[in-house]
Amino acid sequence: MRLKDSINIFLILFLISCSSDSPIHNHMAAQVQDKLDQHLKVLNTLIPDKNKLIELDHSRMAIDENVYTPPSIVTIFSRPKVNARILQKSQVAGIDLPFKILLYSEPDTQKVSLAYTSAEFIQQRHQLTSEDVKGYKLVMDKIVSKFPPNMVKTVDLSKVDKGFGLRIIKSEKDFLTSIKDLKAAIGKEGDTRFFADINYQAESKKVGIEIPPTYLILFGGPAPGGKAMHTTPRLGLDAFCQKLLVYETKEGEVFIAFNDIVDFSELYYDTWTIPQRFINFRLGKTLGGAVE
Numbered sequence: 001m002r003l004k005d006s007i008n009i010f011l012i013l014f015l016i017s018c019s020s021d022s023p024i025h026n027h028m029a030a031q032v033q034d035k036l037d038q039h040l041k042v043l044n045t046l047i048p049d050k051n052k053l054i055e056l057d058h059s060r061m062a063i064d065e066n067v068y069t070p071p072s073i074v075t076i077f078s079r080p081k082v083n084a085r086i087l088q089k090s091q092v093a094g095i096d097l098p099f100k101i102l103l104y105s106e107p108d109t110q111k112v113s114l115a116y117t118s119a120e121f122i123q124q125r126h127q128l129t130s131e132d133v134k135g136y137k138l139v140m141d142k143i144v145s146k147f148p149p150n151m152v153k154t155v156d157l158s159k160v161d162k163g164f165g166l167r168i169i170k171s172e173k174d175f176l177t178s179i180k181d182l183k184a185a186i187g188k189e190g191d192t193r194f195f196a197d198i199n200y201q202a203e204s205k206k207v208g209i210e211i212p213p214t215y216l217i218l219f220g221g222p223a224p225g226g227k228a229m230h231t232t233p234r235l236g237l238d239a240f241c242q243k244l245l246v247y248e249t250k251e252g253e254v255f256i257a258f259n260d261i262v263d264f265s266e267l268y269y270d271t272w273t274i275p276q277r278f279i280n281f282r283l284g285k286t287l288g289g290a291v292e
Contacts, residue, residue, distance in 0.1 A: 032105045033059070033071045035112045039103050039147070040073060046143045051077045053098060054196045054218070058236045062226025069226040072104035072236045082135040084204035087211045090126040091247040092166065094200055094214050095257050099140060102237040107230070115153045115237045116144060124160045153234065155267065165263035167284065171254040171291035175213045178254050178291050179246050182217065185290035192221045195241050213248040228261065228275040234268045235261065244287065256291055258283060
């Protein structure tokens with residue numbers, strides 16, 4: 001057998017072993033999923049049902065679309081009073097609310113990690129004070145402390161400055177029309193799903209705090225999202241599902257804000273992928289086109 005043929009056969013066998021359809025890969029994923037589910041049970045005991053907004057299993061949604069991404073589940077839960085106090089200081093901070101905790105594994109490992117949006121990250125990204133995020137920090141730190149420290153991932157805050165990873169577009173339409181047209185544009189994409197909405201203004205009013213119109217839309221595409229998370233599953237915290245914030249300032253101007261996927265990939269992994277670039281372009285075109 002020629003050396004070239006041997007190399008080709010080796011490459012084919014290597015690719016098969018790394019395939020999401022291979023027995024080795026499936027066995028490893030199943031073991032990780034079992035561990036992840038055990039940690040998820042612990043997490044669920046720490047979050048009252050009345051506070052839980054949604055739980056998204058990225059891996060299983062991707063599999064339904066014949067796409068592989070490592071085991072990854074994000075839990076999103078809310079505390080309206082905590083949200084409102086932060087939103088009083090910065091409306092655009094609504095992009096990082098409510099609480100988010102991701103349980104996930106990196107590709108081809110059997111270790112489950114936990115990532116979360118920390119109070120310090122919100123403080124630095126939106127130029128807030130420690131007092132502004134005090135309530136958020138108390139809630140999140142209490143939950144995270146229940147997990148082994150070696151599984152908890154932190155962020156290098158030296159890379160996070162004001163407005164980090166934010167894409168903000170001024171809407172030429174009024175607040176309610178912007179929301180309606182954005183939802184219509186997202187729905188037309190065909191491969192996206194709507195997961196939840198939060199009317200921050202209405203929630204804040206219920207707890208006695210007044211803020212300008214502020215609205216969060218949670219949506220995503222399991223197939224493109226799964227491809228973009230294939231080697232960078234920690235993006236399940238900030239980019240999938242995608243968080244679209246619509247807000248009207250006290251001056252009556254309307255803006256939309258969403259996360260730049262590539263910026264977060266570089267923050268967590270010091271690299272980016274072509275699927276991430278594609279989704280960034282697609283988001284900008286779809287969302288910008290809906291409000292301009």
